[in-house]
Amino acid sequence: MENILTINYEDKPAYNIHFEPNYGKLAEAIHTIDMTNRRFMIITDSNVGNYYLKQMKEVLLPIAKSVESYIFPAGETSKNLDTVSLCYEKLIVAGFDRNDVLVALGGGVVGDLTGFVAATYLRGVRFIQVPTSLLSMVDSSIGGKTGVDFKAYKNMVGAFHQPKLVYMNLATLFSLPDREYYSGFGELIKHGLIKDTTYYKWLKDHTEEIKNKTHEVIKEMVHRSCLIKKVVVEKDPKEQGERALLNYGHTIGHSVEKLKDLTLLHGECVSIGMAAASFLSMKRGYISLSSYEDILMTIQLFKQPIRVSGLSPEEVYEVTKLDKKMDSDKIKFILLQDIGCAVIDPTVSKDEMLEAIHSIME
Ligand code: GLY
Numbered sequence: 117m118e119n120i121l122t123i124n125y126e127d128k129p130a131y132n133i134h135f136e137p138n139y140g141k142l143a144e145a146i147h148t149i150d151m152t153n154r155r156f157m158i159i160t161d162s163n164v165g166n167y168y169l170k171q172m173k174e175v176l177l178p179i180a181k182s183v184e185s186y187i188f189p190a191g192e193t194s195k196n197l198d199t200v201s202l203c204y205e206k207l208i209v210a211g212f213d214r215n216d217v218l219v220a221l222g223g224g225v226v227g228d229l230t231g232f233v234a235a236t237y238l239r240g241v242r243f244i245q246v247p248t249s250l251l252s253m254v255d256s257s258i259g260g261k262t263g264v265d266f267k268a269y270k271n272m273v274g275a276f277h278q279p280k281l282v283y284m285n286l287a288t289l290f291s292l293p294d295r296e297y298y299s300g301f302g303e304l305i306k307h308g309l310i311k312d313t314t315y316y317k318w319l320k321d322h323t324e325e326i327k328n329k330t331h332e333v334i335k336e337m338v339h340r341s342c343l344i345k346k347v348v349v350e351k352d353p354k355e356q357g358e359r360a361l362l363n364y365g366h367t368i369g370h371s372v373e374k375l376k377d378l379t380l381l382h383g384e385c386v387s388i389g390m391a392a393a394s395f396l397s398m399k400r401g402y403i404s405l406s407s408y409e410d411i412l413m414t415i416q417l418f419k420q421p422i423r424v425s426g427l428s429p430e431e432v433y434e435v436t437k438l439d440k441k442m443d444s445d446k447i448k449f450i451l452l453q454d455i456g457c458a459v460i461d462p463t464v465s466k467d468e469m470l471e472a473i474h475s476i477m478e
Contacts, residue, residue, distance in 0.1 A: 117332075117339045123258065124350050125278055133258065133282040133342055135335050139171060142246075142283050143179050149280055151242065152179040155216040157207060159230040161190035164222040164248050167291050172221055172246070184210045188229075192378050195225045195264045197273065203233045217242050217280075223249035223296075224256040224382065228271070231262025235277030245279040248288040250300025251383050254307070254341040257282050259349035259359075269439075270370060276354055286334055294419075297329075299383030301418035302365065304337065306390060307344040309411065310361045313456030315340050320414055361458045364450040365390030368473060371435035372424050380424070387420035388476050395475040396468060397452040407455055425478035432473045433466065 121133045134145055146152060156176050160169055165187040176183045186206045188194045220230035220243060227245050234243035245257035263274020289297060301319075308316030318340070319326070325333035345362070352359040369389025373380060380388075391412055398408035412422050436447065449464040 117336050121339065121342055121346060123278075123282075123346055125260075125353060130278050131280050131282060133284065135284050135286060135339055137285070137287050137331055139175050139283075139285050142175050142285075145281055145283055146176075146179060146244070151217055151244075151280065153181050155210065155212055156180045156183045156219055157203075157210065157212060157216070158183065158185040158219045158221050159203060159226060159233065160185065160187055160221040161194065161223075161226055162187055163190040164226065168221060168248065168288065172219070176219070182210075190225075192225055192265070195229055197264060197266065199229060200233055200236075200264060203229075204237060207233075207237055212237070212241070214238050214241055217244060219244045219246060220257075220279075221246045221248065222252070223247065224252045227252050227256050228262055228274070229264055231260070231277055231279065232264055232274055235262050235275035240277065242280045243277070245282040247282065247284055249292060250289055250297055250338075251303055253284050253286075253338050254300060255303040255345065255362075257284075258342060258345050260353065268374065270374065284338065286331065286338065289329055289334060295381065298419040299381040301415075301420055302369075302383030302386035302390070304341050305411075305414055305418065305420075306362070306364050306386060307341045309390065309394075309452060309455060310364045310450070310458035311344045311348070311456060312340075313454075315344065316414070316455055320417065323417055326418075357460075360448060360460050361450055363448075364452075364458050365393050367439075367447065367449055368392045368432060368436055368469075368476070370439055371432050372427070372476075374435055374439075375427050375431060376424065380421075384421055387415045388422060388424050391415060391422040392472040392476045393450060394452060396449070396464065396472040399468065399471065400451065402451060402453050403455065411455070423476050423478040427477070429470050429473040429477060433470055436469070 122129050173183050188199050218234045220227045234241050247253045247257040260276045260278035262277050263271045266272035365386040369385040373385040394408050394411045397403045415422050446462040449461050450458050451461045453459050
């Protein structure tokens, strides 16, 4: 497996993803993209900051004009415009200008929020993604979707803004709590299901090494997942079409996430949402009963839920409808034509949705 994967934007190389076992090559990677001797602002959260902020400062100081940091309380509840505003204040006070660089050190919340600050501060400054969770490595750090939640609406305010570099220290996966680590499999399994049967099978065949976090296997797993995401976002960077396939499991998953008041992790909700979408795909006759059962088994193999308790199908349906009304009056559902081949389907009826939601009720 290569240590570097290049992501193109509008047919030109835009940024590299580095897969490394430590932060030893980060300074060199920054040097290569000609971003030394700038002010760096590391934005991180209270969990990740405890583990990696000191180390990150030590790596950046020799190549920087100065290194500042901003730490916000960990969790989705910080992903809002108030935190963005505090970041702007910090940047203004520290005199950051357009030549300076933001560093997103953390998981999905840190990456999305820092990216949004970078997209909007002074009409756009450069930023680097340093993802530390499995989910942010294989999904949110790639493709330039940035944003924050607004009131109860997830990712309602945002911008497309591509990072200049994505640097993954795969050893950070060892400091992740088990539940956080496995929640990344919501997105990993999704990548196999929507685009790559071989990868889906590979995941099942390497369960033990994946559970033990064997470096070479983890590297291959993350690399292959990023490759799937690369192909999709390069073709459709602004989600005019095919990129919507990455929302497999997210339509119902988002409603579950909202109704459970963020007590379930994003990847867990995606897993539940994938179980519902796979049920629908089976009911439509696209995938067989045995494929459907195999998907449920695979989701569970990686300690992810396939059902949710304490909700009624009707309320899940209503929230889904409300959420997706922002798109158009039809819900754009992602279904599987087969394992490894997803399609966008705007014809899913209310009855079909309710039946699928019933299938995930505990
Ligand atoms: N997380 C879905 C996307 O990047 O489009």
